[in-house]
Amino acid sequence: MTTRRFLFLLGSSRAEGNTELLARRAAEQLPGDVEQRWIRLAEHPLPDFTDLRHDSDHARPPADSSTGLLLDATLAATDIVIASPLYWYSVSGFTKRYLDHWSGWLRTPGLDFRATLAGRTLWGIAALADDEPSVADPYVGTLNNSAAYMGMRFGGVLLGNGSAPGDVLKDTEALARAKSFFAQEAPLARFPHERAAG
Structure with missing residues (x-):
């Protein structure tokens, strides 16, 4: 059986924010033999993504660059956890830039980026300041459709739920869900229209 390797990508501009606190609570439940790697995207800023699809192929980034580090970490992971606060109803700018770079990695010769990630699992963790979870629907849609x-x-x-520092630790329902979040069997992602078509 393949050892699971979790990559936690922290998308907040602030360390130890509510989203990170919730992610660490969920990660505490993982078995001891599961590898965990935590990367704070703010500490490894990516350049703006340039779409070259009609000009030339993308080149593999140097391993010692932020882009190379994140690419290699992504390829090595069996489980990718996007831990980004809800910013304007979607993922943070750091997180969106990371996902934008997937477009380039898809077009980098020799990577087989899509084939490598196929069958692996994408997860999301987010703190939001609103009591109505439906405001996070665009965030959920971004991750589901990417998967x-x-x-x-x-x-x-x-x-x-959390706005002020540490608020999420008062959200007893979220902390209870965190205990079993990674224990669930993740289904193959489907686009909404595919689910509707049945």
Whole structure:
């Protein structure tokens, strides 16, 4: 059986924010033999993504660059956890830039980026300041549809409520969900229209 390797990508501009606190609570439940790697995207800023699809292929980034580090970490992971606060109803700018770079990695010769990620699992964890979880629907849609496009599994999004520092630790329902979040069997992601078509 393949050892699971979790990559936690922290998308907040602030360390130890509510989203990170909730992610660490969920990660505490993982078995001891599961590898965990945590990367704070703010500490490894990516350049703006340039779409070259009609000009030339993308080149593999140097391993010692932020882009190379994140690419190699992504390829090595069996489970990718996007831990980004809800910013304007979607993922943070750091997180969106990371996902934008997937477009380049898809077009980098020799990577087989899509084939490598197919069958692996994408998860989301987010803290939001609103009591109504439906405001996070665009966030959930971004991750679900990204997973569906890549042929990945999607474990859903663990939501917690928190605005002031540490608030999420008062959200007893979110902390209870965190205990079993990674224990669930993640289904293969589907686009909404595919689910509707049945």
